[in-house]
Amino acid sequence: MNTVCEKxxxxxxxxxxxxxxxxxxxxxxxxxxGESALKESRNIQVEHCFFNLRYPFWHDDTLKISDSExxxxxxxxxxxxxxxxxxxxxxxxxxALRECKHVNMHGCDIISPEFGWSVHDMQMEACSVxxxxxxxxxxHLTFRDVHLQGKYSFQYIHxxxxxxxTFDTKDxxxxxxxxxxxxxxxxxxxxxxxxxxxxxxxxxxIGTQPLxxxxxxxxxxxxxxxxxxxxxxxxxxxxxxxxxxxxxNPRSGRICVPSVGEIIRDDVHAQGEIVIRPPVPxxxxx
Numbered sequence: 697m698n699t700v701c702e703k704x705x706x707x708x709x710x711x712x713x714x715x716x717x718x719x720x721x722x723x724x725x726x727x728x729x730g731e732s733a734l735k736e737s738r739n740i741q742v743e744h745c746f747f748n749l750r751y752p753f754w755h756d757d758t759l760k761i762s763d764s765e766x767x768x769x770x771x772x773x774x775x776x777x778x779x780x781x782x783x784x785x786x787x788x789x790x791x792a793l794r795e796c797k798h799v800n801m802h803g804c805d806i807i808s809p810e811f812g813w814s815v816h817d818m819q820m821e822a823c824s825v826x827x828x829x830x831x832x833x834x835x836h837l838t839f840r841d842v843h844l845q846g847k848y849s850f851q852y853i854h855x856x857x858x859x860x861x862t863f864d865t866k867d868x869x870x871x872x873x874x875x876x877x878x879x880x881x882x883x884x885x886x887x888x889x890x891x892x893x894x895x896x897x898x899x900x901x902i903g904t905q906p907l908x909x910x911x912x913x914x915x916x917x918x919x920x921x922x923x924x925x926x927x928x929x930x931x932x933x934x935x936x937x938x939x940x941x942x943x944x945n946p947r948s949g950r951i952c953v954p955s956v957g958e959i960i961r962d963d964v965h966a967q968g969e970i971v972i973r974p975p976v977p978x979x980x981x982x
Contacts, residue, residue, distance in 0.1 A: 697716045697717065697718050697739070697741070698716060698717050698718070699717075699718045699720065700717060700718070700719050700720070700722060701720045701721055701722070702720070702721045702722065703722050703723075704722065704723045704724075704725065704726060705722065705723070705724050705726075705730075705733055706724070706725060706726025706727060706728040706729065706730050706749065707728050707730040708728070708730035708731055708732065709730065709731070709732050709733065709735060710724070710730060710733045710734075711733055711734050711737065712732065712733075712734070712735050712736060712737070713735075713736045713737060714734060714737040714738075714740060715737065715738050715739055716738075716739045717737070717739075717740055717741070718741045718743070719740070719741065719742045719743065719745050720743045720744060720745070721743070721744045721745065722742075722745045722746070723745065723746040723748070724745070724746065724747045724748060724749050724752060724770075725746060725747075725748035725749060729749065730749060731749060731750045731751045732750075732751045732752070732754060733747075733749065733752045734752050734753055734756060735751070735752075735753075735754045735755060735756070736754075736755050736756070737753075737756050738756060738757040738758050739757075739758045740753075740756065740758070740759050740760070741759075741760045741761075742759070742760065742761040742762070742764055743762050743763060743764070744762075744763045744764060745761075745764045745765075746764070746765050746767075747764065747765065747766040747767065747770040747773065748767045748769050748770060749769070749770060750769070750770065750771045750772065750789075751771070751772050751773070751775070752766075752770065752773055752774075753773055753774040753775075753777055754772075754774075754775050754776055754777065755775075755776045755777065756774075756777040756778075756780075757777065757778050757779055758778075758779045759774075759777060759779070759780045759781065759782075760780075760781045761780075761781070761782045761783070761785055762781075762782075762783045762784055762785065763783070763784050763785065764785045764786075765785065765786045765788075766785070766786060766787050766788060766789055766792065767786075767788055767789065768788050768789055768790075768807075769789065770788070770789040770792075771789045771790050771791065772789065772790070772791045772792070772794070773787065773789055773792045773793065774792065774793040774794075774796055775791075775793070775794050775795050775796070776794075776795050776796065777796050778796060778797045778798050779797075779798045780796060780798065780799045780800070781800045781801075782799075782800070782801045782802075782804055783801070783802045783803055783804070784802070784803045784804065785804050785805075786804070786805045786807075787804060787805070787806045787807070787808055787811075788805075788806075788807045788808065789808060790808060790809050790810060791808065791809070791810045791811065791813075792806065792808040792811050793808075793811055793812055793815065794810075794811075794812065794813045794814060794815070795813070795814050795815070796815050796816075796818075797815065797816040797817050798816075798817050799815060799817065799818040799819070800818075800819045800820075801818070801819070801820045801821070801823055802820075802821050802822055802823070803821075803822050803823065804820075804823045804824075805823070805824055806823060806824065806825040806826070806827065807825075807826045807827075808825075808826075808827055809827055809828045809829070810827070810828065810829045810830075810832075811825070811827045811830055811831070812827075812830055812831040812832070812834055813829070813831070813832045813833060813834065814832075814833050814834060815831065815834040815835075815837075816834065816835055816836055817835075817836045817837075818831075818834065818836070818837050818838070819837075819838045819839075820837070820838075820839045820840075820842055821839070821840045821841055821842070822840075822841045822842075823841075823842050823843075824842075824843045824844075825842060825843065825844040825845070825846065826844075826845050826846060827844070827846045827849070828846050828847045828848055828849075829847070829848045829849070829851065830844065830846050830848075830849040830850065830865075831849065831850050831853055832848075832850075832851050832852055832853070833851075833852045833853065834853050834856075835853060835854045835855050835856070836855045836856070837853060837855070837856035837857070837858075838856070838857050839856070839857070839858045839859070839861055840858075840859045840860055840861070841859075841860050841861065842858070842861045842862075843861070843862045844861070844862070844863045844864065844865055845864045845865065846864075846865045847865055847866050847867060848865070848866070848867045848868070848870075849863065849865040849867075849868045849869075850868050850869045850872055850875075851867070851868075851869070851870045851871060851872070852870070852871045852872070853869070853872050853873075853875065854872065854873040854874050854875070855873075855874050855875075856872070856874075856875045856876075857875075857876045857877075857878075858875075858876070858877045858878070858880055859877075859878045859879055859880065860878075860879045860880060861877070861880040861881075862880065862881045862883075863880065863881070863882045863883065863884070864883045864884060865882075865883075865884045866884040866885050866886060866903075867884070867885070867886050867887075867889075868882065868884055868887055868888065869887060869888035869891055869894060870886075870888065870889050870890055870891070871889075871890045871891060871892075872888060872891045872892075872894055873891065873892045873893060873894075874892070874893045874894075875891070875893070875894045875895070876894075876895045876897065877894075877895070877896050877897070877899055878897045878898060878899070879897070879898050879899070880899050880900075881899070881900045881902070882896075882899060882900070882901050882902070883902040883903055884902075884903050885903045885904045885905060885906075886903075886904070886905050886906070886908075887901060887903060887906035887907055888906065888907050888910060888913075889907075889908050889909050889910070890909045890910070891907075891910050891911075891913065892910070892911045892912055893911070893912040894910065894912070894913055894914075895913075895914040895915075895916065896914070896915045896916070896918050897914075897915075897916045897918075898916070898917070898918065899915075899918045899919070900918065900919040900920075900921060901918060901919070901920045901921070901923060902920075902921045902922055902923070903922060903923065904922070904923065904924055904925065905923075905924065905925045905926070905928070906920070906923055906926055906927075907926055907927055907930055907932070908925075908926075908927065908928040908929060908930060909928065909929045909930060910927075910930040910931065910932060911930075911931050912931060913927075913930050913931060913932040913933070913934070913949075914932070914933050914934070915932070915933075915934035915935060915936060916935060917935035917936065917937045918934070918935070918936055918937070919936070919937055919938045920936050920938055920940050921938065922941065923940055923941055924940075924941035924942045924957075925942055925943075925944045925960070926940060926941075926942065926943050926944065927943055927944065927945075927946040927951065927968065928944045928945050928946070929945060929946075929947050929963075929966070930946055930947055930949075930968070931947055931948045931949050931968075932946055932948075932949040932950075932951060932968065933949045933950055933951075934949070934950070934951045934952065934953075935952045936951065936952065936953040936954070937954065938954065939953070939954055939955040939956070939957070940953050940955070940956050940957070941956075941957045941958070942956065942957055942958040942959070942960060943956055943958075943959050943960070943970060944960040945960060945961060945962065945963040945966035945968075946966060946968025946970070947965065947966050947967065947968055948967055948968050949968050949969070950968070950969045950970075950971060951968060951969065951970050951971065952971045952973055953970065953971070953972060953973075954972070954973065954974055955972060956970065956972065
């Protein structure tokens with residue numbers, strides 16, 4: 697592998713088509729303002745590097761990026777690439793990663809609107825995220841210890857597992873399919889409308905009008921805080937261990953809850969059963 701240390705690159709396609717390069721303490725910045733520094737490259741390792749120019753990693757294969765920084769000006773940094781490992785790196789440009797596959801991220805700081813669209817096979821662990829429309833239309837996701845603040849997250853995703861995460865995001869998981877969320881906190885209004893085969897296990901749900909128009913929805917057992925107008929037109933099997941403000945017209949299934957402030961039934965087709973019974977003591981660990 698060819699090692700390049702402490703160099704600055706600012707020309708257009710500065711390292712285009714590279715194969716087998718280790719970059720250490722390099723900067724991609726300067727007056728030439730060139731784009732696409734490492735486009736169409738493969739077998740690239742990046743350590744302690746600074747990226748302040750657009751589109752550095754497009755159509756690449758086998759990337760390993762660590763302890764580096766992609767600034768707000770480093771727009772659309774990683775697109776159409778595969779077999780990517782990113783650790784302890786800042787990704788602060790808009791649309792930082794899209795249309796990629798086989799991605800592993802650990803310990804990263806992500807501030808990037810519209811991050812992660814149409815990604816296949818991503819593992820993310822111990823990362824913090826600020827984003828809108830995060831991970832839209834992506835699949836085969838495994839997230840652990842991810843802290844997200846944003847809006848419209850995880851819409852149209854499928855085949856995903858989330859564990860020990862904290863999400864503060866409105867309109868999350870709309871139209872999601874085949875998703876499991878465990879040991880997590882999900883805060884935000886209008887959670888998971890129109891989803892299919894979504895399971896929440898040992899989670900805390902916070903916010904108005906969650907889990908409406910769902911199919912195959914399961915809650916095993918979960919807390920619900922400040923939740924009103926829950927489960928409207930949903931097919932649901934739920935065990936809830938905290939009082940609920942109100943439940944409205946569940947379409948089918950069975951909801952077990954210790955108490956409900958109001959049960960609204962004004963749709964003759966809503967046949968879901970609501971059972972009021974004391975919760976079984978649990979230790980959620982949330």
